[in-house]
Amino acid sequence: MGITERRLREKEKVRSAILSTAWQMVKEEGWQSLSIRKIADSIEYSVPVIYDHFENKEAILAEFANEGFRLLSKKVQQAKEKHKDPVNQLKAMADSYWNFALKNREYYRLMYGVGMACCEGGSLCDKEGFDYFIMEAIKRAIPKSKQPDAHVCLKYHTFWSILHGLVSIKIMESSPVSGELNKMVLDDAVEGFVKNLA
């Protein structure tokens, strides 16, 4: 009964051909330009074959997102295992999270839906105007030692990152985990930021 097994193997081959071709496209041109027809063309099968393996286009992208989560998890775990002290562990995990995201941008984009067609050109949008207000306040909040401009700029970026991170996580989740918890997280993060200004 090796025949059906060979069949299964060949089916699996097609499936992984779809995935590898799709992933190459996503890496090279971004997830927005992934197309079922282009995949079919590349693996030299007709279009409906793809629908025998994946319910739709989104399912293919979800596959990559999940793979991204698995990879990230592993990296974070490995980073943690290199240290004993919990504070060092946290720092190492933050580092590995950071490294993973920047070395695997397309994974991260798929995982968290970051980056759209709009505003990718860079100068398409006027960017922020609030940077001035925030920086001014930071400048005054920092103890009157030297407070060089670079330091203020750094603190501004930190402040903004905290805000943006919290907001974009909150905005993504369909189930509103609990509005109060999120407000507490915001306050907690801002509190920590302010304390660390000193």
Add this chain to the structure above:
Amino acid sequence: MGITERRLREKEKVRSAILSTAWQMVKEEGWQSLSIRKIADSIEYSVPVIYDHFENKEAILAEFANEGFRLLSKKVQQAKEKHKDPVNQLKAMADSYWNFALKNREYYRLMYGVGMACCEGGSLCDKEGFDYFIMEAIKRAIPKSKQPDAHVCLKYHTFWSILHGLVSIKIMESSPVSGELNKMVLDDAVEGFVKNLA
């Protein structure tokens, strides 16, 4: 010579009709389902008329993104003006940023490209697995007082927000502002977080 002026007014009317119809669609069904044809249908003009007012679809969305930045800027400025103390100003600005984003989700999405088709269903992706590792480290890093689970969970969310915010800002920008600055921001934010654990 009021004729040409009336003409200009009427042209402006069409333009704003496009924008208001488009904005309604974006608000109701998300930016991904905005369609030139649907706009044309709604304003009772043919499709090419829209291209007399906007270079392409992206330009319409960019219009909204810019409007979002203007609105956010104003909100942040107003929040700041309500206080004198810089620390209170920072807290108020964080609050207003937060409120703006959650009350104007579609603006924020357009401004920063948050949220994609994929993973919007919620359970489409397995979400994270690293939450366990991080929470465990946090639990051990917190002074051995009470450390109720809620507190650990809160700290985990803060930690993650900081990471995600920094990463997604970094990933979006086309011009790599300076890799070193970003690494410093990460370290700064993590440092502040750890200090605030006590």
Add this chain to the structure above:
DNA sequence: TTACATTTGCTAACAGTGTTAGGTAAAATC
């Protein structure tokens, strides 16, 4: 070996999308 059933893969279509070329009729200018 023949008859039926299943799997496999295809063509072709449906219903959309953004964008643009080219033509017509009305309005403004000369």
Add this chain to the structure above:
DNA sequence: GATTTTACCTAACACTGTTAGCAAATGTAA
């Protein structure tokens, strides 16, 4: 009144995701 300009539309091009229906190849049973 003739001519240019503007406003606007139809129709097409080149794509997209998705699916219905058919044909051939294969596997199973009588």
